Amino acid sequence: MAIDYQYSNKPDSLSSNELLFRIRKSLLDAFITTLLALAVFGPIVGLELDGYDFQLQLKSLVSILGVIFTGRLVASLFFQTSQGEKLLEKFSRKDTSIRVQPLNQKAANGYWIIALFMLAGLMVPFLASKYWITVIILGMIYVLLGLGLNIVVGLAGLLDLGFVAFYAIGAYGLALGHEYLGLGFWSMLPLAALLAALSGALLGFPVLRMHGDYLAIVTLGFGEIIRLVLNNWTQFTGGPNGVSAPAPTLFGLEFKRRVKEGTPFHEYFGLSYDSAYKFIFIYLILFALVWAVLYINHRLTKMPVGRAWEALREDEIACRSLGLNHVLVKLSAFMTGAAVGGIAGVFFATYQGFVNPTSFTFFESALILAIVVLGGLGSTKGVVIAAFVLTVMPEVLRDFSEYRILMFGLLMVLMMIWRPRGLVRMTRSSFQPPQTVRQAMEGVR
Amino acid sequence: MTSSSDAILTIKGLNMQFGGIKALENIDFQVPRGSITALIGPNGAGKTTVFNCLTGFYRATSGKIELNAHKTKTSVTSVLGESFKASDLWQPVRFGRRLYYKLFGGSHQVNRAGLARTFQNIRLFKEMTALENLLVAQHMQLNRSFLAGIINTRSFQKSEENALNKAWYWLEQLDLINEGNQLAGQLPYGKQRRLEIARALCTNPELLCLDEPAAGLNPQETAELAKTLNTLRSEHKLTILLIEHDMGMVMKISSQIVVLDHGLVIARGSPDQIKNDPAVISAYLGTEEETGVPEHEPALA
Numbered sequence: 186m187a188i189d190y191q192y193s194n195k196p197d198s199l200s201s202n203e204l205l206f207r208i209r210k211s212l213l214d215a216f217i218t219t220l221l222a223l224a225v226f227g228p229i230v231g232l233e234l235d236g237y238d239f240q241l242q243l244k245s246l247v248s249i250l251g252v253i254f255t256g257r258l259v260a261s262l263f264f265q266t267s268q269g270e271k272l273l274e275k276f277s278r279k280d281t282s283i284r285v286q287p288l289n290q291k292a293a294n295g296y297w298i299i300a301l302f303m304l305a306g307l308m309v310p311f312l313a314s315k316y317w318i319t320v321i322i323l324g325m326i327y328v329l330l331g332l333g334l335n336i337v338v339g340l341a342g343l344l345d346l347g348f349v350a351f352y353a354i355g356a357y358g359l360a361l362g363h364e365y366l367g368l369g370f371w372s373m374l375p376l377a378a379l380l381a382a383l384s385g386a387l388l389g390f391p392v393l394r395m396h397g398d399y400l401a402i403v404t405l406g407f408g409e410i411i412r413l414v415l416n417n418w419t420q421f422t423g424g425p426n427g428v429s430a431p432a433p434t435l436f437g438l439e440f441k442r443r444v445k446e447g448t449p450f451h452e453y454f455g456l457s458y459d460s461a462y463k464f465i466f467i468y469l470i471l472f473a474l475v476w477a478v479l480y481i482n483h484r485l486t487k488m489p490v491g492r493a494w495e496a497l498r499e500d501e502i503a504c505r506s507l508g509l510n511h512v513l514v515k516l517s518a519f520m521t522g523a524a525v526g527g528i529a530g531v532f533f534a535t536y537q538g539f540v541n542p543t544s545f546t547f548f549e550s551a552l553i554l555a556i557v558v559l560g561g562l563g564s565t566k567g568v569v570i571a572a573f574v575l576t577v578m579p580e581v582l583r584d585f586s587e588y589r590i591l592m593f594g595l596l597m598v599l600m601m602i603w604r605p606r607g608l609v610r611m612t613r614s615s616f617q618p619p620q621t622v623r624q625a626m627e628g629v630r
Numbered sequence: 631m632t633s634s635s636d637a638i639l640t641i642k643g644l645n646m647q648f649g650g651i652k653a654l655e656n657i658d659f660q661v662p663r664g665s666i667t668a669l670i671g672p673n674g675a676g677k678t679t680v681f682n683c684l685t686g687f688y689r690a691t692s693g694k695i696e697l698n699a700h701k702t703k704t705s706v707t708s709v710l711g712e713s714f715k716a717s718d719l720w721q722p723v724r725f726g727r728r729l730y731y732k733l734f735g736g737s738h739q740v741n742r743a744g745l746a747r748t749f750q751n752i753r754l755f756k757e758m759t760a761l762e763n764l765l766v767a768q769h770m771q772l773n774r775s776f777l778a779g780i781i782n783t784r785s786f787q788k789s790e791e792n793a794l795n796k797a798w799y800w801l802e803q804l805d806l807i808n809e810g811n812q813l814a815g816q817l818p819y820g821k822q823r824r825l826e827i828a829r830a831l832c833t834n835p836e837l838l839c840l841d842e843p844a845a846g847l848n849p850q851e852t853a854e855l856a857k858t859l860n861t862l863r864s865e866h867k868l869t870i871l872l873i874e875h876d877m878g879m880v881m882k883i884s885s886q887i888v889v890l891d892h893g894l895v896i897a898r899g900s901p902d903q904i905k906n907d908p909a910v911i912s913a914y915l916g917t918e919e920e921t922g923v924p925e926h927e928p929a930l931a
């Protein structure tokens with residue numbers, strides 16, 4: 186930020202000379218910002234393609250630049266007042282580091298909050314419209330994806346740029362398993378998780394001996410390979426046309442209007458047909474599963490394997506010197522994350538009723554990674570919040586959908602400046618010393 | 631010299647080459663069980679390289695390193711995974727073992743065989759608490775079952791409780807009980823050094839290798855460290871091999887000293903022998919010193 190701090194401890198009364206200087210400086214700031222904005226927005230907003238020709242759209246460009254100029258000017262002037270400086274200082278504090286939970290302060294009201302969220306979540310499908318149910322289902326699918334990748338990137342510190350591959354394996358697992366083996370949603374759910382975990386192991390075992398950047402490149406390649414195979418193996422996967430995927434069933438009852446054999450769900454319960462039933466059902470299963478994965482995640486961080494993941498992120502050499510087989514530890518993280526990604530894929534396929542390769546591009550991997558980074562590497566709470574922010578927000582701001590990626594980039598830049606460690610601050614658990622040690626501690630003091 | 635029968639560590643003809651540079655040449659020495667052995671020498675002599683070879687972080691160019699702990703003899707070079715030989719074809723057992731170590735071998739196997747080490751530049755898990763550092767070190771001794779952990783079974787709880795007790799025990803031994811719930815990276819330097827030792831001890835080693843444990847400590851802390859090391863040896867039946875520059879401490883606590891210079895062992899023996907060894911004096915002080923040492927040292931370089 187181009188703000189001058191050298192006057193920060195001067196009293197409020199300024200000489201007119203200084204005031205003039207500040208205003209000039211602010212004007213200069215605003216001018217530079219506007220020039221930069223011109224470079225960015227000029228080609229995007231200012232030129233409109235018209236066949237092989239283009240037209241200048243000066244009006245919208247000038248209005249955007251005007252907003253930016255005044256915005257920057259006002260911000261510059263404001264940040265030079267004492268209030269502005271205080272605000273700036275509050276935001277630029279990088280002290281978002283890890284905190285150890287104080288011994289006597291246990292999360293007492295944590296259960297209430299969880300119960301409240303559970304209740305609210307259970308009520309949503311019966312109150313909200315079908316559209317909102319589908320939006321929240323998508324949000325929860327991304328929560329699952331975020332939690333899966335969080336294990337790999339956040340906990341174990343392995344940069345995986347091809348996470349979408351496991352998502353695709355889950356989704357296509359359901360669709361193809363139904364198509365060729367006649368397997369339904371419920372049998373494919375564990376099978377897809379297993380399949381994704383196995384492919385994670387297959388990729389991981391040779392690759393996990395590599396370090397940081399190499400791993401990122403290889404996983405990136407893996408993600409693309411899976412997508413290209415799905416796209417080009419037309420006889421098996423249907424190629425770009427995709428495959429249809431089955432909806433879940435409730436004890437064999439289907440959610441279709443008419444079924445070949447047996448009775449559909451609405452007839453069995455004597456209800457009139459509503460296409461929302463299917464989504465309500467998916468919502469409820471997914472809701473339960475998200476909580477289950479959250480619980481497992483919570484347990485994992487308190488288990489030897491979870492601690493080993495985090496230790497590996499901190500220092501691989503130290504881990505090896507302590508008898509941990511770093512390849513197996515990484516592999517377990519990779520496989521667990523992949524399994525969660527596979528489950529998310531199954532839900533995605535059943536929710537869409539149809540899969541094709543366009544849903545599994547690199548952009549998805551980047552989005553999932555952004556969820557993990559935004560949430561704060563390793564923080565479960567943060568991942569849940571970030572997943573909803575990044576998937577539900579674009580739905581709310583439909584009118585701005587053209588600027589989605591721009592906003593996305595902007596959000597990431599702001600995050601890196603103000604909250605480089607993620608939205609939610611990590612808390613480490615503390616342990617009560619045993620009685621004998623406590624006595625010794627008192628003796629010391 | 632002690633007889634080889636009760637040596638916990640035997641190094642024979644160890645060579646280590648980095649490209650064209652010979653970092654270690656024909657290193658031979660033994661660490662007697664229950665001793666405190668010091669490895670000393672000027673900077674760049676190759677001491678850390680010796681440590682890295684015998685803990686399996688470097689693959690020695692040639693030579694034998696044998697660890698005799700936990701009632702078994704372990705060859706460090708084979709644990710790291712050797713290349714296959716034609717003779718493996720008709721020796722399936724040896725082939726199987728080679729294959730196993732190729733797939734799952736590595737420096738972690740050395741630690742499991744009973745050797746724990748610390749590092750010259752402290753390597754703690756900085757963003758974890760001191761206690762968690764010690765819990766990670768006990769990984770191999772714990773109930774690692776996925777299912778048991780998620781369901782939080784009785785046996786899992788028991789295993790975690792034991793781990794915590796052991797962690798607190800070593801924290802107490804190294805005078806760190808008030809730091810258990812603090813982040814390792816935020817501890818003062820001296821405490822970080824002690825925590826690293828405590829962490830190494832949590833892996834149940836028989837041989838503890840310390841790389842410059844007193845570096846950066848003040849004289850009082852150094853004296854306490856010397857006392858701790860003596861206690862570890864006498865009460866916990868540990869053998870200690872340490873690299874150290876603080877001669878006062880080395881002379882006081884070690885029963886055997888090995889002197890390294892330019893990748894060669896130039897002397898070994900008791901502190902008294904080393905103190906008066908002309909080769910050692912010249913290596914440390916340079917040949918121009920008026921110590922009456924004849925100038926025959928260039929041959930060592």
Ligand SMILES: Nc1ncnc2c1ncn2[C@@H]1O[C@H](COP(=O)(O)OP(=O)(O)O)[C@@H](O)[C@H]1O
Nearest residue numbers: 648651653671672673674675676677678679680
């Ligand atoms: N990984 C490496 N690659 C190349 N040279 C190395 C490596 N490790 C150590 N060396 C060389 O080996 C020599 C001994 O280093 P070291 O064992 O660290 O000495 P010290 O006795 O001070 O611990 C040095 O000359 C160093 O340059």
Ligand SMILES: [Mg+2]
Nearest residue numbers: 677678679750
């Ligand atoms: Mg060294």
